Amino acid sequence: MAITRLPGAARRRVAVLPWLAAFAGLAAILPLAGVVAAALFGETADIALRDIFRYAATSAWLALLVGLATAFLGSLAAWLVVMHRFPGRDLFAWALALPLAVPAFALAYAYADLFDVAGPLRMWLRAGPGFDLPFGMRGLGGAVFVLSCAFYPYVYLAMRAAFLNQSVNVLEAAKMLGCDGWRALYHVALPMARPALAAGVALAVMETLADYGAVQFLSVQTLTTGVVRAWSVYGSTVSAARFALPLLAVAALLLWIERRGRKGRTHEAGNARWRAVQVKPLAGARGLAATGFCLLLLVAGLLLPVGWLLVTGLNTSPDWPRLLLAASHSLGLGIAGALVTVALATMLALGTRRLPMAARIASLGYATPGAVMAIGLLASAGIVWNLLPGSGYVIGIMLLVYAYAARLMAAALEPIDAGLTRVTPSMLHAARMLGRTETGGALAVELPVARGAMFTAGLIVFIDVLKELPATLILRPFNFDTLAVSANNYALDERLEQAGAPSILIILLALPAVIWLTRKIALSRPGS
């Protein structure tokens, strides 16, 4: 049979998706490269190596203790809520994640004030029962307490998902072999959930290392406060970058731990046939103890500090015009950050099949503290400022949004990736068999399927941007205040009652998003 050879039959098409993913990955890594470059090739720094070690040691202790505390609190709460029935359990199931709406610095303000030597609680204790608490909140111990209250939800959510994913078959097998509830937790459920535990604790530790507002207020000197201080007090990008360098290394390490955790998770869920766990009722004192524990977490992480901020805030009338302006800035940045970040993360997600490296690079950004990200951008932004003098305000805002995007791209990527698992490779092939190009198929199939996940990702970014402090402090244009910045300014001036209002506003803005997310998580079950 004669075969006609058509020279044009095999047009080469440019593969757009991998290029977009490469672009997004590059955007995430650029500020980190800036940090390394500044630290290694910068001029002399004013910071003694000794100081860096001292700050690093504090950071390490803080990370270790918060890691242990969140691991315990988050795991226990998840185990109680998933496997047992007790009064209030259905409410706690999602309410225990609500402290995610509260910025850590707001908790720090409230607790520092409550437990101050001249604060209401200790005044009352001295006057009434006649004794004084032997501790305050300012110091390492206080910081561990505050950050554990703020960050236990990361572990709680990860462990909750892991316990829900565990098949009851395995737990029943354990019971048939003579394990009671607690021994089943220790010998079966916990080891199976270990990857999720590692991932959750890694997130909590990342946030701990990245925190500036809370530890700074509680007078704890960490590497992150060092970064901000080197920049703000000494005006030295190079010194700041040197503080940032160990943080960057730890970020990479934590990322590695978190990735390993994730790998284990898939294998554990796919193993056995999944059946919903049977809930064990906890009656009487044990039920009350479970309720008490969950309530205590919720009180410590949300109700007490937020209540106290409200109470103190009521005594003063806030500077409404300034507050509303700051709120509009926060809201605007949150929305812009969410849009840009989700757009970049979507590029990553769509191209990641062809370019898995890009996603890995982007996740390094997530492990990097915002302050480090900002310093990295600052190091390279000088060039832009010199090229476009007089455009400081616009460039400042753009850099800020860029910093958020570079840091949060991986956080947004995760739900989008998960959403895209609904698109099987054969669906993409089907789109091609039906006349679409590779890019066209991605737009017609993957994008609409991931729409819900993109919204979820946007909310996650929105919440994080609202709470973000150090990067905003460093990169914001002159006199441009967000709610977080204005809360921090009041707190630095020891005007705590004034700092309450912007903190509460952040919580009010973030709360609907957090509730939406946690309800969604609570409703999701494997296989549905």
Added chain:
Amino acid sequence: MSSATLAARGVSRFYAGRHAVAEASLDLRAGRIACLLGPSGCGKSTLLRLIAGLEPVDAGEISIGGVLMSAPGVVTPPEARGVGLVFQDFALFPHLSVADNIGFGLKTLPAEQRRERVAALLARFHLEALAGAWPHTLSGGEQQRVAIARALVRAPSVLLLDEPFSGLDGQLRAAVRTSALTDLRAAGAAVLIVTHDPQEALLMADDLVLMSAGRILQTGRPQDCYLRPVSLAAARLLGEAEDLPARIENGVAHTAFGAVPAPGMADGAGRVMVRPEALGFDPSGAPVEIVDIAFGGSFHSVTLSSQGVIMTARTVAPPPPVGTRTGVSLDPMRTAVYQGE
């Protein structure tokens, strides 16, 4: 016979130095259904993907309607081939309704024509009532009808189906198969169905293609492939087959269970492929002893021993009890003789 709609010549595909498909050649003709049969992992799905253009060929040529589509260094992208593909998991788009799934391939058509075309396919596949339904609410059989309708929407000259019935169970499978067959023939395309189920392949195929370990063993009518397999490997792809040692003398192959004609074959050693239903009880035939009987529902599986050789046969009538010595003969129609050890 009309000339082939699709012609593959000496197509090969290598993965890490090992061939997944080796020098495969086949023709597909308009209005005819070809079945590609082989065990899982034999390369039949890869061959399908090569034809679809989802993978490049490392050697050989594939042309459709006389136009070269694949050759080393030449890959016409799948969207430009005029080939329809029905996936094993159906791959329906979860975010689109049944009607929108079917209309997905008509992006360039004006809305009015698009609606008409979709409506026509919905009617032909009895899916009108489900036009607005979401894919996950459909039964397996319904999903399959949508998948086939969707693959036909661009009127492809070649339609490929990858294990289209494997996701359906038992009774449904037979019913769906019959109705799908009617629809596929009506479509007028050259159809290639990949399957690992010999029954399915025999029942559906106009042309059968047997594949094993990346190579095409035999191509032909189902009867010819079943009754005159080119080799024992080909025979076994289509069902049980006994392999008996034989001695060929004067155009007759002698086995422990009787003789069959072997016209034109040289004297010497040989092998005889015997389908289990080829054996009949015949008191004047070769002497055998019945050593085991199992009841298989529509048949009895009878294990026989003769001159130290064991074989299993199938009979519809109840056989004599175990231990009986009797005679058997072979139906030459259901045996094939091969020369050599």
